[in-house]
Amino acid sequence: MKHIKDLREFIIKLEKEDLVHIVDEEVDWNLEIGAILRIVNEKKGPAVLFTNIKDYPKEWRILGTPVGASSPEDKLYGRIAISLGLEPDANAVEIIEQLSTLRDHKLISPKVVATAKCKENILLGENINLLKIPIPYLHDGDGGRYIGTWHTVITKTVDGKFVNWGMYRVMLHDEKTLTGLVVPTQHIGMQFAQWKEKNQDMPFAIVIGTEPAIPLISSMNVPYGICEGDVVGGYFGEGVEVVQCETVDLQVPASAEIVIEGHVSINELCDEGPFGEYTGFMTFASKQQPAFHVSAITHRNNPILTVVCPGKPIDDHVCMSLSLAGDALNIFRYKNLPVLKTYIPPTAALHLLIITVDKQLYKGEDLIADIAKAIWTDKVGTLIPKIIVLDKDVDPMNMDDVIWSFSTKCHPERGTRIFPPTAVFPLSPYLSKQEKHERKSATIIYDCTFPNDWESDFIPQKVVLESLWPEEIQKKVEAKWEKYGFSFK
Ligand SMILES: Cc1cc2nc3c(=O)[nH]c(=O)nc-3n(C[C@H](O)[C@H](O)[C@H](O)COP(=O)(O)O)c2cc1C
Ligand SMILES: [Mn+2]
Known part of the structure; x- marks a missing residue:
């Protein structure tokens, strides 16, 4: 496994694999970069390094869509695979399998170093001006310029025992203030x-442009109490290098391009949103969110800001379709349910989990109810309201086969199991106003397997070469194929 230790090494590796395109032409931070990234996402283009941003010195660069999907199809997940130290042609099921074991690795704490390149420029007091960073205005209709779209927000509990590294969107408010989503369940x-209870502002550090596994794992579902930084360390078998902040008692990855430090106010609120989101729809303005007061900005020379422009899938949230499928696989295995593979299609905006099961291995009463219970009592399930259950002979990544199974094996009544309202993420466009407010809605499983109590001679046989023709005929036809004169194989 190849551990890539900073963003610039990542870009060099992407260049080698033809997975990044450099744009030296001047581009406007105001909507032009967003429009370019939208097209790149729709065409499954490479990551984009912008080197010439209007109104800003050339010193500043932007890496757009760092982990979006790539064509050709055999490198669809190439940027994610490289970030995780895997081969660029790793497919979804392989990456999901890898991520499903993330929770089982030994944890390794970060290693503190005395100084780092992210301290090459230290801006304090009067010198703090967020407008000096080329923060893009991405979608027309966004509530502001978003600086945190592919980054890590570092915070800790009041007692300092649990440090969290998470990805939550962050918007520019003014020269010295940001605001961002502080969702109570995250x-x-x-x-x-806890900080509110203690009546103290919460220290934060936002890190941008770190080694590529860090933002990826910051967007994953690591249990409360475990620092994502320790998970990154455990995954690669060596602690992440961190360095002390200038103005708050937090440590940040030494590899960061840009670090923003400060305190999240427990009293002051700012308007946040709307923002074009991963569902492919604009979200409404959120409830007002806390002000993030900035007390220091530090950055490398020639810093690179990483930017994701969410929208109609596929965008960079495709990384979560892999990690959530990995988490789901881990949960099912932990509960001893006979789930063999899990997959979230990249265009499903995280809403649809497809799984294969080996029903013969199941000893319980109601497999579908057990699957529902396992997933919708875990935080992972809040993002995934729909599940398709397939027999083990179906490839969950093959949409033709999935649609065939769904259409022909899922009974409209018996095969459609609707479960009572449970906690859901409120961004699903189909939710009513009240459901969005209460963050609760029904979930559904489509059971595309035949009932257990059907006699074996009643179970319809598939009409495909492998199951209905004797092996000797299959072999004969294969051997004679060229003689028949077909132009295809
Ligand atoms: C590009 C991207 C943007 C995200 N933005 C948000 C966000 O604004 N708010 C949020 O609550 N989660 C967001 N997430 C999902 C969280 O990162 C994810 O739920 C993660 O598990 C949160 O960390 P935590 O479990 O430590 O709270 C985003 C994920 C990605 C990949
Ligand atoms: Mn966490």
Whole structure:
């Protein structure tokens, strides 16, 4: 496994694999970069390094869509695979399998170093001006310029025992103030509640442009109490190098291009959103969110800001379709359910989990109910309201086969199991106003397997070469194929 230790090494590797394109032409931070990234996402283009941003010195660069999907199809997940130290042609099921074991690795704490390149420029007091960073205005209709779209927000509990590294969107408010989503059910929100209780502002550090596995794992579902930084260390078998902040008692990855430090106010609120999101729809303005007061900016020379422009899938949230499928696989295995493979299609905006099961291995009463219970009592399930269950002979990544199974094996009544309202992520466009407010909605499983109590001679046989023709005929036809004169194989 190849551990890539900073963003610039990542870009060099992407260049070697033809997975990054450099744009030296001047581009406007105001909507032009967003439009380019939208087209690149729709065409499954490479990551984009912008080197010439209007109104800003050439010193500043932007790496757009760092982990979006790539064509050709055999490198669809190439940027994610490289970030995780895997081969660029790793397919979804292989990456999901890898990520499913993330929770089982030994944890390795970060290693503190005395100084780092992210301290090459230290801006304090009067010198703090967020407008000096070429923060893009991405979608027309966004509530502001978003600086945190592919980054890590570092916060800790009041007692300092649990440090969290999470990815939550962050918007520019003014020269010295940011605002961002502090969702109560996310780890940042749980920690914030503690600081509020203590009546103290919460220290934060936002790190941008770190080694590529860090933002990826910051967007993953690591249990409360475990620092994502320790998971990154455990995954690569060596602690992440961190360095002390200038103005708050937090440590940040030494590999960062840009670090923004400060305190999240427990009293002051700012308007946040709307923002074009991963569902492919604009979100409404959120409830007002806390002000993030900035007390220091530090950055490398020639810093690179990483930018994701969410929208109609596929965008960089495709990384979460892999990690959530990995988490789901881990949960099912932990509960001893006979789930063999899990997959979230990249265009499903995280809403649809497809799984294969080996029903013969199941000893319980109601497999579908057990699957529902396992996933919708875990935080992972809040993002995934729909599941398709397939027999083990179906490839969950083959959409033709998935649609065939769904259409022909899922009974409209018996095969459609609707479960009572449970906690869901409120961004699903189909939710009513009240459901969005209460963050609760029904979930559904489509059972595309035949019932257990059908006699074997009643179970329809598939009409495909492998199951209905004797092996000797299959072999004969294969051997004679060229003689028949077909132009295809
Ligand atoms: C590009 C991207 C943007 C994200 N933005 C947000 C966000 O604004 N708010 C949020 O609550 N989660 C967001 N997430 C999902 C969280 O990162 C994810 O739920 C993660 O598990 C949160 O960390 P935590 O479990 O430590 O709270 C985003 C994920 C990605 C990949
Ligand atoms: Mn966490």
